[in-house]
Amino acid sequence: MKVTVLIDVGTPEGKQIIDYLKGFPEVVTLEDNVLNETQQEYITKSSNTIASPKGYIPIEEFRIEAKKRAKIFLEKHALHS
Numbered sequence: 553m554k555v556t557v558l559i560d561v562g563t564p565e566g567k568q569i570i571d572y573l574k575g576f577p578e579v580v581t582l583e584d585n586v587l588n589e590t591q592q593e594y595i596t597k598s599s600n601t602i603a604s605p606k607g608y609i610p611i612e613e614f615r616i617e618a619k620k621r622a623k624i625f626l627e628k629h630a631l632h633s
Contacts, residue, residue, distance in 0.1 A: 560566040573580045
């Protein structure tokens, strides 16, 4: 995955963020046309390398189930609109 982020290096906070990100050269590249550096490029490792814990469900399934349960709860307690 690649994410491009624009950071205002004219602010102390922006400079602090850039300095922090420079500590991760294996996953972040910095580029700025004015400074001739590379842009923030985040490279994430494949999710295949991480084993999912037992009982783990993807976020999409979790959201569907949570909405279902919330609807049932609200209807049971007469809180739905």
